[in-house]
Amino acid sequence: MKKVMLFGLVVVLGSLLMGVLFLWQPSINTSPSSSIASLGIAEAPKGGDFVLNAQGGAVDLKSLRGQVVVIYFGYTWCPDICPTSLGFLSAALDELTDDELRQVQGIFISVDPERDSLEHLKSYGEYFHRKILGVTGSDEQLKRVADLYGAAYRLVKNDxxxxxxxxxxxxxxxxxxxxxxxxxxxxxxxxQQIVTVLRGLINNN
Structure with missing residues (x-):
C-alpha cells in the first residue's frame, strides 16, 4: 500500500514539474536599451558625429574634440527617469575638479522637439548643471542620432x-x-561610478 501511495506521489510531482517546465519562459528585459537585439540592430552601436540645435546656435560634436562628452536622450516633461539620470550626472560633475570639469561636456538631447523649445532646454539643462547643454533637432535628425548611439524612443499618445x-x-x-x-x-x-569613468577617460586610461 505504501509503495502504491509513493508511486502515486512521484507521478503527481512529475506531472507538476513537467507542467512548470512547459509553461515557464525565461524573463527577458525588453527595455529599449537592454540589449542590441531589442533594438533590432545587428551590431553594437558605434556612435558618431552629429549637429543639433541649442539656444546659442548649432552644436557640432566635432567641435567638442578634446573633451569627454556625456550624452543623454530624454525630454523635459519626463516625470522621474530624466531628473534621476541628470541628477546623478550632476552629482558626478560636482565631484570633478575645475580642471577636470573643463574637459567634460554633458549634452541633453530632447526627443520631444514639439514641446521642448530651445530656450526651455537651456534652462532645463543648466538647472541640473552648468555643464549640461540642452539640444534638439528635427524628427529626422533625432532618429539618426539615436540610431548612431543605440538609443530608442517612442511617443505614447493620450487623448x-x-x-x-x-x-x-x-x-x-x-x-x-x-x-x-x-x-x-x-x-x-x-x-561615483560615473566619476570613475570620466576620470579614466580624462586621463586617457
Whole structure:
C-alpha cells in the first residue's frame, strides 16, 4: 500500500514539474536599451558625429574634440527617469575638479522637439548643471542620432495631441576625447561610478 501511495506521489510531482517546465519562459528585459537585439540592430552601436540645435546656435560634436562628452536622450516633461539620470550626472560633475570639469561636456538631447523649445532646454539643462547643454533637432535628425548611439524612443499618445509621454532609453553614452563612443552607462549608475569613468577617460586610461 505504501509503495502504491509513493508511486502515486512521484507521478503527481512529475506531472507538476513537467507542467512548470512547459509553461515557464525565461524573463527577458525588453527595455529599449537592454540589449542590441531589442533594438533590432545587428551590431553594437558605434556612435558618431552629429549637429543639433541649442539656444546659442548649432552644436557640432566635432567641435567638442578634446573633451569627454556625456550624452543623454530624454525630454523635459519626463516625470522621474530624466531628473534621476541628470541628477546623478550632476552629482558626478560636482565631484570633478575645475580642471577636470573643463574637459567634460554633458549634452541633453530632447526627443520631444514639439514641446521642448530651445530656450526651455537651456534652462532645463543648466538647472541640473552648468555643464549640461540642452539640444534638439528635427524628427529626422533625432532618429539618426539615436540610431548612431543605440538609443530608442517612442511617443505614447493620450487623448489629445499635446498630452503624451515619451518612452525612451535611459542610459548615459560617454564619448572620449577623439569623438568615439567609449562606453554606455546603464540607468541607475551611481555618481561615483560615473566619476570613475570620466576620470579614466580624462586621463586617457
Amino acid at each position: 489629445s495631441s499635446t498630452d503624451y509621454v515619451v518612452d525612451h532609453s535611459a542610459d548615459l553614452y560617454v564619448v572620449n576625447q577623439q569623438g568615439q563612443l567609449a562606453t554606455t552607462l546603464r540607468h541607475g549608475t551611481l555618481p
